[in-house]
Amino acid sequence: MKKVTISIVLTVVLLTGCGILGSANNAKHVDMVGMDHSGMAEEAGSTERENVKAIFKLSGDKTVPNQDTTMKISIQDKEGKTINEFDTVHEQQMHVIIVSKDLSYFNHIHPEYKGKGQFMVTTQFPTSGEFKIIADITPTGMNAMNKSQWITVHGEPVAQQLIEPEATLSQVVDGNHITLSIDHLMANMELKLNFNIKHAQSNKPVTDLQPYLGAVGHVVILSADAENYLHVHPTDEQTSGADAEFMTTFPQSGVYKIWGQFQRNGKVFTVPFVVKVP
Ligand SMILES: [Cu+2]
CATH class of the missing domain: 2.60.40.10 (Immunoglobulins)
Known part of the structure; x- marks a missing residue:
């Protein structure tokens, strides 16, 4: 976990995509900076973020590459009560970014809201290894925030790519x-x-x-x-x-x-x- 930055007013953005995920459990919340609406919503402060938790669940006993995996993300308050209403930001109630640990893989998808705090989407992972799932939400009445989780996709280890700054962008x-x-x-x-x-x-x-x-x-x-x-x-x-x-x-x-x-x-x-x- 890292500390974060404060007060950035950003408008956010995000995307689309297609399916997702794997099996997980083991929360590590990161969270940083915000996002927001096209107007200028603020990023949630730490107290607000701590009052919201996301539980990520992947279908199947273990997640393997190139196989449909259904991911459920439940949004709750810290007492475990579901949070039921979410603002639509950039045309979606939840934006999910999935990256591999070396950041060579990037996916941006939109789980469907099923009600009662539950979002769902089906996706695939391209390889084995560690992936980070980052969900962006704006519970109604709160500011934008993101919740994340590392997951493991099983299988033969793959080589990690080096992340090197580019001289020419x-x-x-x-x-x-x-x-x-x-x-x-x-x-x-x-x-x-x-x-x-x-x-x-x-x-x-x-x-x-x-x-x-x-x-x-x-x-x-x-x-x-x-x-x-x-x-x-x-x-x-x-x-x-x-x-x-x-x-x-x-x-x-x-x-x-x-x-x-x-x-x-x-x-x-x-x-x-x-x-x-x-
Ligand atoms: Cu999005």
């Missing part, structure tokens, strides 16, 4: 050439992330970005150890390109992985970057 994904620029990269200060998107072939600006979960795009940031989860909000939700600008605050120096998600022609693409915050 430029990637081509699905024919889009995305360049990330960050003004004064430093800890503890609100800064801007600008994603400039061009057609990879023609080098012309992309101006047909479509809204994704009610905004121009969604950005998720995790520290290299997956302990600090930052949400980020667009400064201009309605733009369609070629620049998509977001604000966030890195709580401390270190290596972070950033995933930007954007949509064109009805299809979401995800672009990852690794940065070192001095």
Whole structure:
């Protein structure tokens, strides 16, 4: 667990996806920074966060790769009473991010709310190893918060990939050439992330970005150890390109992985970057 950062007002963002999970149990809550609505909701303070717990359960005796696994997430107060109402934020009542321990795998999905504090989704894990599940919620009447859990997917061990900061923040994904620029990269200060998107072939600006979960795009940031989860909000939700600008605050120096998600022609693409915050 880590301490966290305070008072960031962020708008959040998030995404979509498809299925999820495995078997788990063993809570380790991390929790950090917030998220919020497109208006500017605040991140929950520690007292509020402590009053809400999430219980993650995966179907089956043990979770293995490439097999449907149903994940149930129950949201309760600290006395164990279910919390029943959740605000819709970025078009969803719960956003779930799943990452492998080395952050090479990223998935963003939306469990369905079944009532009585219970969310459910079916997904698959690509390999064995440790995965972190992070659920973002805003119980009605409270601020945005996230709850997380590490789980183990059984099977042959797979090699971990190194997380290395990139010298050039430029990637081509699905024919889009995305360049990330960050003004004064430093800890503890609100800064801007600008994603400039061009057609990879023609080098012309992309101006047909479509809204994704009610905004121009969604950005998720995790520290290299997956302990600090930052949400980020667009400064201009309605733009369609070629620049998509977001604000966030890195709580401390270190290596972070950033995933930007954007949509064109009805299809979401995800672009990852690794940065070192001095
Ligand atoms: Cu989401």
